[in-house]
Amino acid sequence: MEWHGDIPDNINLKLLPAKHWQNHLRTKIYIKKLKKELNNNKFDLVLGFNKMPDLDVYYAADPCYIEKTVGCSRFFYRMGGRYKYYSYCEKTVFSEESNTVSLMISNVQVALFKKHYQTPDERMLLLPPGISRDRIAPDNANQIRTDFRVKHRIADDEKVLLMIGTAFKTKGLDRALKAIALLPEKIQKKVKLFVVGEDNITPFQKMATKLNIQENVIFFGGRDDVPLFLLGTDLLLQPSYRENTGTAIIEAIVSGLPVLVSDICGYAFHVELARAGKVLPSPFNIQQFSETIAEMLTSPEREQWIKNAHQYAQSEDLYSMPERVVDFIEQIATRKVSADAG
Structure with a gap:
């Protein structure tokens, strides 16, 4: 119905205008015009x-x-x-x-x-999945991680949770905030949540303040250096309400970042196959989510999750x-x- 951006030289583009104030009727007009084009060619x-x-x-x-x-x-x-x-x-x-x-x-x-x-x-x-190979952890991943944590003033005894993507509500950011608020005080005071992606942050800032965890949460907006966040943090969270796929899940795995996701995510099965983290079963339980975060941040299995993730990145076609x-x-x-x- 419309085209945005430059038109490649090697394609023939024909626009079929369709106007109506209701989306489904605009689509219907477009499909009717398209059918005529298909019949004539x-x-x-x-x-x-x-x-x-x-x-x-x-x-x-x-x-x-x-x-x-x-x-x-x-x-x-x-x-x-x-x-x-x-x-x-x-x-x-x-x-x-x-x-x-x-x-x-x-x-x-x-x-x-x-x-x-x-x-x-x-x-x-x-x-x-078709993710970019630049998400695979490079040979100097440890140095990149160290530099990232120095730059963002992350103490040696602090743990950083990561969420990536737009549509914070659908991604379950509210669930993550509530789960952090439920963490034992000893763990909570050493936990930060880095949120990367474009969306309206105001309601979530207000929620964090209401839960008294505003100091734990940092919003970074959209970034072009996501691989650094994947290498520099400790656990990816994706407690989505709905998720057709979940590209960040695969990106985390190939970066060697342990993952905690809800089973509703389309790519949750990769976490299980890779043995690179944990999958939360439905129905979602916020207390279980919080307890699993605490467990994963302190688990001796962390190094094995990382090793498994690297092996999966090399053995599976994810690209x-x-x-x-x-x-x-x-x-x-x-x-x-x-x-x-x-």
């Missing part, structure tokens, strides 16, 4: 980043819409036009009758789409998402062209 492959009809391939960055709207509290929402149209679009991609192949980034979402649509396995291809996407697209396009020719 013979494309080898149609790839979409939003759920819509007539796709050959869908890159599934968004979670299952039907699952998000399940529940009595959303009853009236599900009676409206927005729900009906977006659920229709999702069905055109994932139903048993569809031919669309989805490139999935979360095995949690694979299970949810199968639950609601019985989508065949062969039409949901799971991709590796090749772009290459795998290209391979899948080429395979699907080749099959489609051959089928059309036959």
Whole structure:
């Protein structure tokens, strides 16, 4: 519907304007125009980043819409036009009758789409995380860690918790603050929480003050030196309420930073496979969360978690998402062209 930024020289761009004050109706107008374009042109492959009809391939960055709207509290929402149209679009991609192949980034979402649509396995291809290799701990990681802790005036007997990302509410920052407030005083006074990412910090600053832990929490905003935080801190927290994947989880593992996450995170299974930390079970319990933080910060297992994380970073494919996407697209396009020719 619109394009932001420079247009690469090697692509043909055609904008299909669509205007309406309601998002779902604007989307409907756009899809109607797109269908006309597809009918008038013979494309080898149609790839979409939003759920819509007539796709050959869908890159599934968004979670299952039907699952998000399940529940009595959303009853009236599900009676409206927005729900009906977006659920229709999702069905055109994932139903048993569809031919669309989805490139999935979360095995949690694979299970949810199968639950609601019985989508065949062969039409949901799971991709590796695809993080940058510059997150892997370098040979001089220990020196970087020392320099970081000196720069940020972290005492030798202090422990630093780390949270990374936007959407602090969804990431569970409130849970982290409450958990720190519940820590035994002896541990709490030696704990800091570094929060990296862009979002409205005011309500969380107020919460920290109300919990009397304002001195424990430091907000850094968005940063371009995240690898330094991964190497310089002691434990990544990701107690998310919802999390399709959780890239910071993988970044922490390959940096050798132990991880504590809620099981709702799509990438939580990597923590278990790597044996690089702990996963909190559902239903979430704030007391258990706080006790696990205290346990992990003082555990003799820390060095083993770090060693396991480094081994996992070397043995698992956590980096090749772009290459795998290209391979899948080429395979699907080749099959489609051959089928059309036959």
